[in-house]
Amino acid sequence: MAGLARLGSGLSVAARQVWAKHDRDEDDWLPLWRHLADSGAVAGLLWDEWLPAQVRDVIAAALPGGLKDARRLVVWSAATHDIGKATPAFACQVELLAEGMRKVGLEMPLRGQMDDRRLAPHGLAGMVLLHEWLMERYGWRKRSAWQWAVVAGGHHGVPPSPSDISELAARPRLLRSPGSAGAWREVQWELLDACAAACGVDERLPQWREVKLPQPVQALLTGVVIVADWIASNADLFPYARKAGDSSERERVEAAWRGLALPSPWQPAAPNVDPAELFASRFDLPLGARIRPLQERAVQVADGMAPGLMIIEGPMGEGKTEAALAVAEIFASRSGAGGVFVALPTMATSNAMFSRVLRWLLRLPDARTDAGARSVQLAHSKAALNEDFRALTWADLRATRGVQPDEDSSDGATAELVAHQWLRGRKKGMLASFGVGTIDQLLFMGLKSRHLALRHLALAGKVVIIDEAHAYDAYMNSYLDLVLSWLGAYGVPVVVLSATLPSGRRRELVEAYSGTCDADAVGDATGYPLITSAVRDGASAVHEVPASGRRTEVQVEPLDDDLELLADRLDRELAAGGCALVVRNTVDRVLQTAAYLRERLGEGNVSVAHARFLDLDRMRKDADLVERFGPPEAGGQRPDGPCVVVASQVAEQSLDIDFDLLVSDLCPVDLLLQRMGRLHRHQRGAGQSERPERLRQARCLVTGADWGAVPVEPVAGSQRVYQRSVLLRTAAVLWPHLTGATPAERSVRLPEDISPLVQSAYGPAPVGPPSWQQEMDAAHARYRVHIEKQRTKAESFRLAAVGRDGSALLGWIEAGVGEADDTPAGRAQVRDGVESLEVLVVQRLADGTVRTVPWLDGGKGGRALPTDAVPESQLGRIVAACGLRLPFQFTIPQIADQAIAELEEEVIPAWQFKDSSWLAGELILFLDENCRTRLAGYDLTYHRDDGLEATRVE
Structure with a gap:
């Protein structure tokens, strides 16, 4: 200086x-x-x-x-x-x-x-x-x-x-x-x-x-x-x-630096690598619980390798997240990483993970004796609505003029964790030392967008954890593979978590990160649980891990797709009480099923869970599910009588919920196994004796298909969500179990059968009855064309691979998406499709009064909203927390355009001023006294317990 x-x-x-x-x-x-x-x-x-x-x-x-x-x-x-x-x-x-x-x-x-x-x-x-x-x-x-x-x-x-x-x-x-x-x-x-x-x-x-x-x-x-x-x-x-x-x-610079007060990066001390002691000091283990074999082996492998890539595959409930955080600490102490970023599939899973990471951070040591606060970021578009994150962002009277118009000007401070004022906003948020966010935030590293170098700088200094790796399709994986190659070039340690991966996908991840791969060792590994390790331009290895002893035998059987048949079966199975989870592949099927079951089983015995709720209602729904069906040690009130939850894919991940009986639409086998993970998830008495006697044996009824067709014919809604070839191969690998003559033949053993089922479903060998093969081959050919189209489409705005010849970054992001990284347009680029149209929901009464929807808890419901001025910040935040994604029909371009045009006609001008940070630029959906409205040729009806239903106007 x-x-x-x-x-x-x-x-x-x-x-x-x-x-x-x-x-x-x-x-x-x-x-x-x-x-x-x-x-x-x-x-x-x-x-x-x-x-x-x-x-x-x-x-x-x-x-x-x-x-x-x-x-x-x-x-x-x-x-x-x-x-x-x-x-x-x-x-x-x-x-x-x-x-x-x-x-x-x-x-x-x-x-x-x-x-x-x-x-x-x-x-x-x-x-x-x-x-x-x-x-x-x-x-x-x-x-x-x-x-x-x-x-x-x-x-x-x-x-x-x-x-x-x-x-x-x-x-x-x-x-x-x-x-x-x-x-x-x-x-x-x-x-x-x-x-x-x-x-x-x-x-x-x-x-x-x-x-x-x-x-x-x-x-x-x-x-x-x-x-x-x-x-x-x-x-x-x-x-x-x-x-x-x-x-x-000199004084000028020193004064500015003091005023900025950027938190220093984490400087991890070399942790005690005794796995049991490490876990006991970092995590809240249940009383009497011991470290699981998968967790112990992950720590041992990390301690014996140079920081690089680790893929951890293990069954649901084995503590993979805690294993990943422990590995991240070991890697960081050797690589010099100054933080950690955890990427998850959705905002809901990100919010749930954020609370867990905060608890870990409060126990995480630093090599510096004078270490100050650590900067933390929740990285998704609705982070400001998360209570844990808001607790780190206290409002401050100080305001520092920035040069970016999208930055928030409030400051935050707590004793140990802060969401620092300067490190907030769409462009700078990822620069915080620790972050949890949606996978988009990581995939944007491969999207040609303005200020891309900032995102590279932010991630190059961290350990990256990628959760639920099986949840991403070929389009997203093309971005993920590119990002992994850049992370490998930066020497960023990466931990990938999955219930299980197809062997080909495991090999692709290793090759993307390291630039090379021992194809035989990595691709042919059949052990489970499994840890795969690799370093940049170096060797890769696989490590089989003994199971923890937690195992469940799930008897599977086909069930025809008929609501009357389903109701009869549930009525019989739940005659002595018990809790059943019915998972449908589309929200429309959720609502249709719930309506029918209520008529048969009683209004109070059936509830729903899906993504088509207001944000606040969705949070209430998730909390209610965990309260009623969570782990025994959580102390929730499990229903005594017959109880049915009809849910969409929201029940597959992130929620620690446990049911006595599972009914699931046919879906890809890895996702079906995830759903099975919600079945007998916890021990309830010796030999599950606290469950109704008829339900002490875990059973999964697989529906959503015509089982008499040759080959099996999945329902149309499922084929809109998942590729037909994948559904047919799932049915094929399950066929011996679905048609078994004895209980043993009908049983799927968890975790032993997880990897074989997944490898068979996604492998190249023929599966299923001979009479299915011709149609399955044709479906697979269409699937290959679809995959290639996805990969080709992803190339439009995808960054080039890492140049190894030292060429200049001239034209690095030429023909890119401009500023559209963390925006609906940007998210659509890395998720293959048009982003679902999102609105904020309020009520407009017959007399013109506008108010928040009346059922919100905590004094938030029925609050009058001014239409001639900007609502005060508290009111604005309540409205912003009533975001709702419209159904898939509103992603169809002509319908979406019409809906936007109609919504823009209803805009309240006073809410569009820039000082209305919560509401400016948002689309508002006005419901009447009966919570109904019409939009773009659809009747929309909202119910606090059932969410949004859309019906085409004839």
């Missing part, structure tokens, strides 16, 4: 007159040299106090001088990032400041005389100037120079493309005005020479000339420069000349 503090002292009058920033309100300005010095100083502090060692090591590995060279490079990259502002194309924007520059010999046209100045944005201009300077001053070759100069080019989020460079090359007057080109060059070179000397790179650049800067290093440098620039551009932290006072440059 000492050299940068003196950067302006030796400059010419002309160089000191070049401006970087202008405050129109205060009529104040900031000289370019000062902003460059500020940015470089901030970059140095980021390197010293904020960047995890894992990131620093990646940059250092590319340079001959290691960490010392790497720090110099980071500071110099930040100190030169805005050199493109020393050009006529930029300087002409403010006439008063431009005239000051003309007076010292830097001539330039008026702004109106430079219509093509948009072709020289200052990032591109700076990249070109740096490139010229490296070649002219230090004799660098053209190709090598681009690898280093591209960092300046990409500091506003989009690295320039070769066509951008060509357009600018044809207009040299945008860089240096004719008539004073010499003066411009002298000032540009003077500033660059001064930065090189101040940063200590003037003597290193000749040695760096032959260095190939790998693409991961270019991306990390760009990310650090973006962060440094954003901090140094904050006028509250770095005031302009008039407000700067008499403080020295």
Whole structure:
């Protein structure tokens, strides 16, 4: 910092007159040299106090001088990032400041005389100037120079493309005005020479000339420069000349850094790798519980390998999450990771995991005795509605002016965990040390979107945990494989969790991360539970794990898809009480089934659970399910009488619920096994003696298909959700059990049969009766075409693979999605499809009164909402928590367009002001007194207990 503090002292009058920033309100300005010095100083502090060692090591590995060279490079990259502002194309924007520059010999046209100045944005201009300077001053070759100069080019989020460079090359007057080109060059070179000397790179650049800067290093440098620039551009932290006072440059930077108060990264201490002691100190184990074999073996494997990729496959309820967190701690202590990110399939699973991770964090030690607060982020679009997350984000009267319009300006502080004010918002949230979020947040690392380098920087410093890996389709997996290859290139340790994976998918994950794979060992492994380990460009291995002793035999049988037949069977099975779970593949089938069963079994004995509820109602539903059907130690009130829950796929994951009997639509075998994991999940008395006698044997009735057809014919709704080929192969591998003559033949043994069933269903060998094969072959051919279409479609906005030749990141995200990463459009890109249309639901009464829906708990229901003003923050938050995803019909383009048009006609103008942060830009669905409305040709009816039902208007 000492050299940068003196950067302006030796400059010419002309160089000191070049401006970087202008405050129109205060009529104040900031000289370019000062902003460059500020940015470089901030970059140095980021390197010293904020960047995890894992990131620093990646940059250092590319340079001959290691960490010392790497720090110099980071500071110099930040100190030169805005050199493109020393050009006529930029300087002409403010006439008063431009005239000051003309007076010292830097001539330039008026702004109106430079219509093509948009072709020289200052990032591109700076990249070109740096490139010229490296070649002219230090004799660098053209190709090598681009690898280093591209960092300046990409500091506003989009690295320039070769066509951008060509357009600018044809207009040299945008860089240096004719008539004073010499003066411009002298000032540009003077500033660059001064930065090189101040940063200590003037003597290193000749040695760096032959260095190939790998693409991961270019991306990390760009990310650090973006962060440094954003901090140094904050006028509250770095005031302009008039407000700067008499403080020295060093005092100016130190005061800004204290005011920012960024939490330092986690520095994990090497944990005690005695597995039992480690788990006892980190997790709330039930009284008398012992560490499970899968958990113990995961810790042992992690302790014996270099940080890399670990895939943990094990049955439901084996504690894979706790194993992953323990492994993450071991990996981080060796790799220098400064945090952990956990990725899950949905917001609901993310919210549930967030609470668990917070409890773990409070017990997690740090190598530093003076470790301060840890920054934490819940990364999904509705994080602000999560109570645990909000508890970390206390409102603060301080407000620091940022440079990004989407950032939240409140501050947060608790004794140990904080959602830091500066690290919140759509672009910066992932920079927090610890995060839990939807898988989208990880997949965005492979989406060509603006400021992508920030997301790479954020994830390159962490251990990444990917949960429920079996839940992602081929489209999402194409993004995931690409992301894994980048994570491997950064040396990021990754832990993948799954109930079980097809052997081919396991091999793909290893190959994506490591670049190589022992195909025989990894692909042919049949043990279960199973741990697979791999390192970048190194060996992979598999480790079979003994089962924990927890096992369940589930007798399966087919049940024709007939509601009367289902009702008769449930009536008989639940005659002495008991709890049954009926899982349907579509919400429409859930509602139809529940309505029929209520008529037969009684209104109070049947409830539903699916995703088509208001957010608050969905949370209430989930809590109710865990309260009634959770583990015995939770102390919930399990129903005594007959009870049926009809649910969609929301019952497959995240909820620790336990039923006596399961009825499931035919679905992919790995998901069916997940559903079976909700059957006799916990021990209830010796030999399950606390369950009704008839239900002490676990049974699963498989329905949703015509079992008499050849081959079996799944119902139409299921084929809309899942591929026909996958459903047929599931039926085929289950056929020996479904048609078994004895209880033993009908039994699926958990966990022993999990892996064989999955490998057979997804493997290449023929399965099922011979009479099925012709139709199954045709369905599989259609499935292969579908998979290829998915992969091809994913390529549209997917990032290129990691370049291994040191080529520059020119055009890195060209033809990308712009700002649409964490938005509905962005999520649709990584999830193969149009995002479900989401609305906020309120009631509008006949007299025009608008209110929150009346049944909400805690005084939230029936609250009047103003229509001539922005609702106060508390009311706005209640409305925002009543989000609802409309049914799949509203993803059909013409219906979605019509619905949006109709909803926009109902917009309340007063709610659209920017200071209405909860409601601005949202679509509002108004229900009448009976909770009904009509939208885009559908009658919509909402019930607090059943959710939304949509009926096409004839």
